[in-house]
Amino acid sequence: MTWIEPKYSKKAVSRAGDNLINLNSSEKECLEALDIVSNWRSSYTFPLNNITSLLRFKVKTVEKNAIITQRLKRIPSILRKLKRYHEMRLHRMQDIGGCRVVLSDIKKVNTLKHLLLNSRTKNELAKENDYIENPKDSGYRGIHLIYKYKGKKDEIYNGHTIEIQVRTKIQHSWATAVEVAGTFLKQPLKSGEGSENWLHFFKLVSLLFAFLENCLPKNITNQRLKEIKHEVNLLATELEVFKKLQAFSVSTNLINDAVSRDYSGYFLILLNIDEQNVQIWSYKEKYLSKATEDYINFEKKYKDTKEVDIVLVNAKSIKTLKKAYPNYFADSKEFLDKLNEVLAKEI
Incomplete structure (x- = not known):
């Protein structure tokens, strides 16, 4: 297989990213910038494949039928992130290449996390985010590990970062529902923007799902959980959650x-x-x-x-x-x- 190599400097890549989010850029500048960004993104395929192979090897001992996939970040998602984080430079974006594994329960997620963190690999662990222990404000839960690719034969890809996401099936179903609702309501709910009621609904449901998985934050009392359940019921009716998600x-x-x-x-x-x-x-x-x-x-x-x-x-x-x-x-x-x-x- 012929892997795609990066053809442009990091400075040129970041400038291209800036041009794509700059409203004053001409059509010609945007098309040229899109070619540069597309090549940069495609060059992540080799390190992504390498790190996904490591993931598949480790997952075998944890859960035989785990769901494993890999993807390159969509251009619209890249641009939204650049707009949201003004200080970010495209060549430093850490999740352009990503792989995901979905496991059946929290115990297996923690086992895999331990195996990955203690594995012998030439790739460097650049960042660890435990969104199960410390969920995002949106209610998102899962484990994110960022690895920096390092290879002797393929040095051209050195420094490319790949994100590994590890989730349970319940966490995955929650994240999926947020995306489905956001897509068809045409609101960026995944980015924490859009209808306050929908965002609040998903945040509360995340706590109920954490209760199902026995990983509820310690500050949530039984009484508070009952209040959350009552509020979710009201919001589900008001927003017609079941009707709408089934209609999408x-x-x-x-x-x-x-x-x-x-x-x-x-x-x-x-x-x-x-x-x-x-x-x-x-x-x-x-x-x-x-x-x-x-x-x-x-x-x-x-x-x-x-x-x-x-x-x-x-x-x-x-x-x-x-x-x-x-x-x-x-x-x-x-x-x-x-x-x-x-x-x-x-x-």
Whole structure:
């Protein structure tokens, strides 16, 4: 397989990122900047593949059927982050390449975290964020480990950082539901922006889910938990949560009809929000360059269209793809099932 190498200096990469968020940039400047940013992002594929391989090796001893995927950050997500954090330079962004594992429970998440932190790897652990012990203000929970790639033969990629996300199924269902609601309500809920009621609802539900997983913050008393449950019930009714999340369904069109259920490789996903339709193209591992080229062309085509989401991911099968990225299929079933469960539970 031919890996894509970075063709531009870090200074040029960061300048390109600035041009893309600068409202005064010309169309020509934006297109040139998009080519530079796309090449920089694509150059993360090799270190991402390397670190995902380490993750797969460690996961084997923890949970055989864990969900593992990898993806390159979408251009719109990169630009939103640059706009949100004014001091950030694109070449220093730490989650352009990311891999994720979803495990069945908290115990397995902690076991895998310990294995990763104590593994013998030439890659350097640059940052550790335990959002289970210290959840984000939004209610997001999970483990994030940032690794800086280091290789002797492939020094051109040295310094590229890759983010590993480790979540439980319940945490994953919560994060997915936030994305589904945000996508179809056309509000950036994932970034903590948008309807205060929806944001507050998800923050409270995160606490109820933490109760289900026995990792509730110590300052939450039984009485407070009952109040939270009551408030969630009221908000679920007011916002029509069940009705709306069930209505956010999509029809799926798999472009490659010959793809088998166990097909492994790269998947290009295009979600049309207004039409509630998702299209999927599949590529064998050896056709990564073609997958990347198509990804970039679609991003250019839809760069001014907020109704279309595009992402290129690597997964072991279509089944794994749908479990790892249910937000692209508007699938909130696991979230709603867990919400029903905790609302019916005695506290």
